[in-house]
Amino acid sequence: MKEIKERLGDKLLNIYEHTPNRIYLDIKREDLKEVVEYFFLERDMRFVTASGIDGRKEMEILYHFSEDSTGKIYSLRVKIPKDDLKIDSLTSLIKGAEFIEREIFEMLGIEFTGHPNLTRLLLAEDWPEGIYPLRRDEKGIRDLKERNWEKKNG
Amino acid sequence: MAKAVVPIGPYHPLQEEPEHFLLTVEGEKVVDVEVHIGYNHRGIEKLAEHKSWQQVTFLVARICGICSTSHPIAYCNAVENLCRVEIPERAKYIRTLVGELERIHSHLLWLGLAGHFLGYNTVWMWVWKWREPILDIFEALTGNRNHYDMLLPGGVRRDLNEEYFPWVRKELGEVKKNLEMLSKAILDDPVIISRLKGIGVLTQEDVKNYGAVGPTARASGVKIDVRKDDPYAAYDLIRWEVATCENGDLLDKVVVRILEIFESIKMVEECMDALEKVKGEIMATIKEVPPGEGIGHHEAPRGETFHYVRSDGGSSPIRHKVRAPTYVNLPTCKATLPGSQLADAIIILASIDPCYCCTERVAVVSDRKKKYLTQEDLIKLSWEKTERLRRKYGR
Numbered sequence: 001m002k003e004i005k006e007r008l009g010d011k012l013l014n015i016y017e018h019t020p021n022r023i024y025l026d027i028k029r030e031d032l033k034e035v036v037e038y039f040f041l042e043r044d045m046r047f048v049t050a051s052g053i054d055g056r057k058e059m060e061i062l063y064h065f066s067e068d069s070t071g072k073i074y075s076l077r078v079k080i081p082k083d084d085l086k087i088d089s090l091t092s093l094i095k096g097a098e099f100i101e102r103e104i105f106e107m108l109g110i111e112f113t114g115h116p117n118l119t120r121l122l123l124a125e126d127w128p129e130g131i132y133p134l135r136r137d138e139k140g141i142r143d144l145k146e147r148n149w150e151k152k153n154g
Numbered sequence: 155m156a157k158a159v160v161p162i163g164p165y166h167p168l169q170e171e172p173e174h175f176l177l178t179v180e181g182e183k184v185v186d187v188e189v190h191i192g193y194n195h196r197g198i199e200k201l202a203e204h205k206s207w208q209q210v211t212f213l214v215a216r217i218c219g220i221c222s223t224s225h226p227i228a229y230c231n232a233v234e235n236l237c238r239v240e241i242p243e244r245a246k247y248i249r250t251l252v253g254e255l256e257r258i259h260s261h262l263l264w265l266g267l268a269g270h271f272l273g274y275n276t277v278w279m280w281v282w283k284w285r286e287p288i289l290d291i292f293e294a295l296t297g298n299r300n301h302y303d304m305l306l307p308g309g310v311r312r313d314l315n316e317e318y319f320p321w322v323r324k325e326l327g328e329v330k331k332n333l334e335m336l337s338k339a340i341l342d343d344p345v346i347i348s349r350l351k352g353i354g355v356l357t358q359e360d361v362k363n364y365g366a367v368g369p370t371a372r373a374s375g376v377k378i379d380v381r382k383d384d385p386y387a388a389y390d391l392i393r394w395e396v397a398t399c400e401n402g403d404l405l406d407k408v409v410v411r412i413l414e415i416f417e418s419i420k421m422v423e424e425c426m427d428a429l430e431k432v433k434g435e436i437m438a439t440i441k442e443v444p445p446g447e448g449i450g451h452h453e454a455p456r457g458e459t460f461h462y463v464r465s466d467g468g469s470s471p472i473r474h475k476v477r478a479p480t481y482v483n484l485p486t487c488k489a490t491l492p493g494s495q496l497a498d499a500i501i502i503l504a505s506i507d508p509c510y511c512c513t514e515r516v517a518v519v520s521d522r523k524k525k526y527l528t529q530e531d532l533i534k535l536s537w538e539k540t541e542r543l544r545r546k547y548g549r
Contacts, residue, residue: 018236018446018447018448019235047365048365048451048460049365049460049481066383066384068383069383070383071384073384095363096364096482100481120192121192122195124195133197133200134199134200
């Protein structure tokens, strides 16, 4: 903990220990790549996955890293304003991040700059453009049906 | 030489699961592979946001029929982490016992399929025959052959009947004896060895890059196991070892799984010994789930299953993220497959023990005419069909 605080300095906005093995760190969007390099390469942690969440005010992505020698899970929280949904892609650094970045892209509509193949992963090809299932303001099938009907009939 | 594309899928002819691989081949050699998932996407993460904390346990059990207790263990770990609750000791042993029995049946299932993919149907028939007693044990202990539904956040729902334990010990002894015979037969057979040794090698570097987990990583000599690294349930109360191999080829992936079955049989026996001594409660009460976040993971038969939940203090999670082991193991085929022979492709793709049900979780009912069907539509369609049949057969 102390080591991380010293190493990251002012890049670390907040650190919170929920239980001894579950640690959450808040970082800025611009510093993501540098911080991930520290966790993934220097500290040799395993990239578990990322969780994209639609918070009330902004989008959040949590990058989960597991330090298998101690059993601790470090979750890096990055907040993205809803009017500028962009973040650096980690795929060039971690090959295993390709799938999850594509999933967050289709589910929440967050764009990953520098991703080699930012296409849909799970959703069907005929899924309508601009509908993001995991967004909080998405109303579901019934709403979609009405919107399609309105589009067709004016 | 001209390149050709060989499609496997969208529905795998051997594995009978929805997966889609596009293999680019030059003659008999595979030079590139493209993976498509999403053929059977079910929307479970979204659905979980509309269920109560208890109901989600049964929802995640239905993510996959084979790991139907792995997802609930990981989910319950996450909720208990969020609430900072410790479960009773007896419940810990019961969770471990069910989890390890599941590993035995899942690894046996894979071992049989691996034999089938290699063209050794004897291995397939034998191993699946020996898997049957494990399912009988499940039926006796939990009431179901699959989808045991034993867990709830805070503990387990049903206690085990200890009268069955002597019989379970006898059956497990039989499985162990048969498996010893089989492992000798496999390691003695020069044809099987030549099909497996040095094929589809996954290096330690690729394990790190792709974040591979479970037996896939351990066959390459990466000693990671959630049960040991971040113990939960009774994994720190019983004695056991993490099985690893070195080479990361197909043979090591078989060996590591066989070693794990032996280890799991030992663990189940130890859990039964402990359960005969440890009595008491099996459920800790969770009155309400406070706002916050929780992370839980479990070493499923295929590797680490990871669950993240977030609560706002309400009756259901506001976000529930599921990461199944195949999700990170599947992309490793981009490292193992290119350069191999087309005939080996099937077994290399199957060597990670893929589970597509787990990988594709999130769907909307839509037909080709882009018409969206609601529940009422579906019920109406079903009534109409019943009516049609009734008229046809005059009943």
